[in-house]
Amino acid sequence: MSNIVLEAENLCKFWGGLKALDEFSIKFYDKQIHSIVGPNGAGKSTLLNLLSGAYQATHGVIIYNGKPITSAKSYEFCRSGIGRSFQKTNIFHTQTCLENCCIAAQQQIGGSFKFFQNRNQNKFIIKAALSALEKVGLTERAKTKASQISYGEQRQLEIAMVLATNPKVILLDEPMAGMGHEESQTIVKLLMTLKSQYCIVLVEHDMEAVFELSDLMTVMVDGQHLITDSVDNIRSNPLVQDAYLGNDDEVF
Amino acid sequence: MSIFTNKSEKLFIFFFFAIGLVIPLFLADNVFYINKISSMIIIAIFVMSLDYLVGRSGLITLGHAMFYGIGGYIFTIIAPEYETVNFWIYTFYVMSISAFVALIVGFIVLRTSGIYMIMITLALSQMCFYYFADSVDYGGFDGLFIYIKPETSIFGFNFLDLNNESHFYYLCLLSLFNCFVFFKVLMKSSFGRVIDALKENPERATALGYNIFHFRLIAYVIASSLAAYAGYLFALQYGFVNPSMMSWEVSATALVMALLGGLGSIYGAILGAFAYEGLHYVLEHVTQYWMFFMGCLIILMVLTLKNGLSGLLSNLVGDKENE
Amino acid sequence: MDTYFFLVQLLNGVQYGLLLFLIASGLTLIFGVMGILNLAHGSMYMIGAYLAYYFTALTDSFAIAVIISSLIALVIGLLIERFLISHLYKRDHLDQVLLTVGLIFIFNAVQSFVWGNDPLGVEVPSALSGSIQLTELLEYSDYRLFISLICICVAVAMYYIINRTKLGMLIRAGESDRAMVENLGVDISKLFTIVFAIGVVLAALAGIISAPIVSLVPGMGEHVLISCFVVVVIGGLGSIKGAFVAALLVGIVDTFASVLIPEISSMSIYLLMSLILLIKPQGLFKS
Numbered sequence: 001m002s003n004i005v006l007e008a009e010n011l012c013k014f015w016g017g018l019k020a021l022d023e024f025s026i027k028f029y030d031k032q033i034h035s036i037v038g039p040n041g042a043g044k045s046t047l048l049n050l051l052s053g054a055y056q057a058t059h060g061v062i063i064y065n066g067k068p069i070t071s072a073k074s075y076e077f078c079r080s081g082i083g084r085s086f087q088k089t090n091i092f093h094t095q096t097c098l099e100n101c102c103i104a105a106q107q108q109i110g111g112s113f114k115f116f117q118n119r120n121q122n123k124f125i126i127k128a129a130l131s132a133l134e135k136v137g138l139t140e141r142a143k144t145k146a147s148q149i150s151y152g153e154q155r156q157l158e159i160a161m162v163l164a165t166n167p168k169v170i171l172l173d174e175p176m177a178g179m180g181h182e183e184s185q186t187i188v189k190l191l192m193t194l195k196s197q198y199c200i201v202l203v204e205h206d207m208e209a210v211f212e213l214s215d216l217m218t219v220m221v222d223g224q225h226l227i228t229d230s231v232d233n234i235r236s237n238p239l240v241q242d243a244y245l246g247n248d249d250e251v252f
Numbered sequence: 253m254s255i256f257t258n259k260s261e262k263l264f265i266f267f268f269f270a271i272g273l274v275i276p277l278f279l280a281d282n283v284f285y286i287n288k289i290s291s292m293i294i295i296a297i298f299v300m301s302l303d304y305l306v307g308r309s310g311l312i313t314l315g316h317a318m319f320y321g322i323g324g325y326i327f328t329i330i331a332p333e334y335e336t337v338n339f340w341i342y343t344f345y346v347m348s349i350s351a352f353v354a355l356i357v358g359f360i361v362l363r364t365s366g367i368y369m370i371m372i373t374l375a376l377s378q379m380c381f382y383y384f385a386d387s388v389d390y391g392g393f394d395g396l397f398i399y400i401k402p403e404t405s406i407f408g409f410n411f412l413d414l415n416n417e418s419h420f421y422y423l424c425l426l427s428l429f430n431c432f433v434f435f436k437v438l439m440k441s442s443f444g445r446v447i448d449a450l451k452e453n454p455e456r457a458t459a460l461g462y463n464i465f466h467f468r469l470i471a472y473v474i475a476s477s478l479a480a481y482a483g484y485l486f487a488l489q490y491g492f493v494n495p496s497m498m499s500w501e502v503s504a505t506a507l508v509m510a511l512l513g514g515l516g517s518i519y520g521a522i523l524g525a526f527a528y529e530g531l532h533y534v535l536e537h538v539t540q541y542w543m544f545f546m547g548c549l550i551i552l553m554v555l556t557l558k559n560g561l562s563g564l565l566s567n568l569v570g571d572k573e574n575e
Numbered sequence: 576m577d578t579y580f581f582l583v584q585l586l587n588g589v590q591y592g593l594l595l596f597l598i599a600s601g602l603t604l605i606f607g608v609m610g611i612l613n614l615a616h617g618s619m620y621m622i623g624a625y626l627a628y629y630f631t632a633l634t635d636s637f638a639i640a641v642i643i644s645s646l647i648a649l650v651i652g653l654l655i656e657r658f659l660i661s662h663l664y665k666r667d668h669l670d671q672v673l674l675t676v677g678l679i680f681i682f683n684a685v686q687s688f689v690w691g692n693d694p695l696g697v698e699v700p701s702a703l704s705g706s707i708q709l710t711e712l713l714e715y716s717d718y719r720l721f722i723s724l725i726c727i728c729v730a731v732a733m734y735y736i737i738n739r740t741k742l743g744m745l746i747r748a749g750e751s752d753r754a755m756v757e758n759l760g761v762d763i764s765k766l767f768t769i770v771f772a773i774g775v776v777l778a779a780l781a782g783i784i785s786a787p788i789v790s791l792v793p794g795m796g797e798h799v800l801i802s803c804f805v806v807v808v809i810g811g812l813g814s815i816k817g818a819f820v821a822a823l824l825v826g827i828v829d830t831f832a833s834v835l836i837p838e839i840s841s842m843s844i845y846l847l848m849s850l851i852l853l854i855k856p857q858g859l860f861k862s
Contacts, residue, residue, distance in 0.1 A: 054459065073463070074459075075461050076461075078460055079461040084459055086456070090453065090455065090459075092448075092456065093452070094452060095449075103445055103449045103457070103460060106442060106445060108461070111442040112445075112462070113470075114441060115438055116437055116441055119444060119445045161460070165460055306669070312668075363852070364852070364856055368812060371807065371808045371812075375804055375805050375845050375848055376845065378845060379846070382845070385841070386841055500797070501797075504614075507672075511673050541688050543681070543683050543687075544688070547681035547683075548681065550674075550680065551677035551681075554663070554670050555674075
């Protein structure tokens with residue numbers, strides 16, 4: 001097994017009396033895709049929001065590269081190398097695709113406090129942004145406005161922006177949400193190639209894709225950890241079938 | 253690389269400053285009109301700084317006049333009463349002190365956003381208004397007077413006499429031009445990239461690792477100190493300052509001008525300020541109830557013009573896409 | 576400071592606070608349900624006061640003036656919402672703010688055209704012109720008590736309407752989830768019209784009943800508007816309960832500050848607001 005990069009211990013998030021996440025512990029390894037599945041309301045998005053610093057945990061710890069970062073500010077998570085994508089496409093619609101990635105890259109490369117230097121003068125930023133676009137296959141769209149590309153492409157751009165921040169860990173919140181089969185396959189292929197470089201945490205409802213991609217899977221129910229195991233073991237686990245796959249009418 | 257965003261902007265700036273440069277020659281014996289235009293230019297600087305804050309940074313304030321007033325008061329308070337001081341040195345003083353004030357005020361108001369921020373900026377500027385209106389030291393409602401205007405020498409070379417209306421006019425025009433160029437350069441810079449990003453989608457900007465508070469604070473300080481500079485020019489032009497400079501009507505009117513010109517376009521601030529002030533001047537002469545017609549025009553404009561006058565101009569010139 | 580003097584000041588503070596609540600509740604109601612910041616709210620207060628002056632002089636009866644003025648305010652509110660604001664729901668907040676600034680201009684011009692710029696006054700209705708003797712030297716005016724009573728009645732009525740009636744249910748739903756209300760098949764535009772009109776009437780009513788104890792001057796609306804902002808910010812935007820608590824707080828602080836520390840009295844409520852915001856940036860009762 002490779003190194004543990006990101007880890008959560010007894011993580012809790014309460015909204016008033018509602019326990020969105022309850023005593024949740026999990027470990028994520030480098031260069032693996034770790035999927036998190038569960039029915040709606042199981043707390044998957046809450047977990048992702050905690051891991052990316054968008055929410056503050058009620059209690060519990062998040063450990064990144066051996067150091068606790070639970071109390072860090074939300075913007076510090078990205079700086080330290082934890083990037084995230086959003087379930088609902090969350091890009092800068094009025095800017096070009098390249099500019100979207102430049103915004104992402106600039107934080108890591110620097111220059112945000114240069115008031116008089118033209119933003120396109122920093123070649124490192126442009127280079128990083130272009131390489132991120134290339135990784136997701138959007139190179140031809142570089143000069144197109146983000147509002148004018150297709151929905152599938154916007155989802156790709158969403159991932160490109162995460163890549164442009166030069167992350168170690170990538171948290172993906174339903175990257176295939178609302179996509180057709182063909183578009184999903186593009187993302188599946190993309191994630192396969194990204195696996196060799198990043199620790200990827202994937203929350204996804206497309207079970208076909210999840211089983212195809214994952215090295216490890218975690219099943220969540222009602223804000224609690226049910227099981228973490230390899231794909232094959234999960235598939236055959238009676239507990240999972242019973243509690244989750246079997247007697248739930250919901251189609252994923 | 254050009255600082256212009258589109259053709260209409262380029263055209264407008266070219267014509268505006270070309271006409272601006274020669275107009276005193278035609279008005280040589282009419283001091284009243286030169287003064288009037290100078291005051292409109294000063295207002296345009298003020299509105300431009302507000303436009304940067306509201307239109308570019310997405311920070312809506314109804315208390316911007318506070319800094320306009322503070323700019324004037326700082327000069328009047330710190331400059332010795334019966335001594336000639338240097339304009340440029342005091343520009344530096346005025347802007348740095350008001351930047352410091354803006355830093356503290358920004359620290360409070362930027363903890364909030366949206367409608368909340370509108371109300372808090374409004375209340376803080378009212379507080380400042382009452383502070384000066386009630387203070388015995390600063391002349392209460394009557395304010396303070398400036399008896400001697402500063403001189404403008406740089407390294408012993410003096411080319412502007414502020415007691416001369418035309419000279420003062422050129423100083424204002426130069427300031428407006430510098431202000432415009434400054435904001436355009438700022439918009440195109442790496443800093444401007446972050447400001448654009450956090451205006452459009454602050455949540456995503458945070459997720460990308462930006463501490464949006466820092467950037468907002470800087471934008472706030474920059475805009476506020478330029479507003480203070482405009483207030484400083486106002487004080488020099490009229491030779492006095494009083495609390496009404498920072499009344500909420502001044503803030504609201506400036507916001508109306510920025511919207512009239514087209515929010516976020518920067519050059520629209522000039523359009524808005526001149527259109528509003530021009531209209532005001534004309535209506536005021538026609539009827540004492542000019543406010544009624546002004547109100548109707550504002551409402552009509554809100555209902556019909558989406559991007560203000562600069563949007564209208566852009567359509568006329570036929571810009572492909574307004575940024 | 577002796578106890579009776581303190582008591583009178585407290586009564587004054589509460590009365591002022593209740594009046595502020597009457598205006599601020601309309602402002603916060605409109606904002607909470609419709610998401611619109613109505614800067615012309617203070618103008619409605621002013622118009623209410625001037626209407627009360629006009630009809631009192633015309634009919635010689637303050638009671639009739641109250642009724643007619645309120646009805647006129649209701650009509651004004653309905654017209655503004657139907658013909659102007661309803662066009663701007665899909666637009667930016669700033670456009671709405673700008674529209675209401677335009678309204679302020681118009682109302683101010685109308686006020687100065689119809690009633691001129693000299694201060695005016697309304698006589699306290701004779702039935703309420705007496706006062707209650709607290710001690711030999713201190714008395715408290717009946718009319719001020721009457722104002723407080725009206726405000727309390729309105730507060731109770733609002734509490735009842737919002738918590739017990741169908742309209743109130745829609746208002747509460749509209750505050751938390753507008754899309755939900757629309758999906759329930761409720762005509763949201765009708766709800767907005769009603770809410771806006773109610774808000775306007777509340778502001779005007781405050782102006783009407785305070786006409787006999789204030790002097791009617793141009794710009795009186797703006798002054799009140801700013802105080803209301805302070806109330807609404809302290810109470811928490813959109814929260815009527817917050818507006819109630821904050822209005823009393825502001826009323827009392829303002830009254831006592833003008834007696835105890837006159838040097839900074841006009842700043843006192845802004846200082847109070849800044850302090851509260853430093854501790855609770857969202858106000859006391861975040862809705």
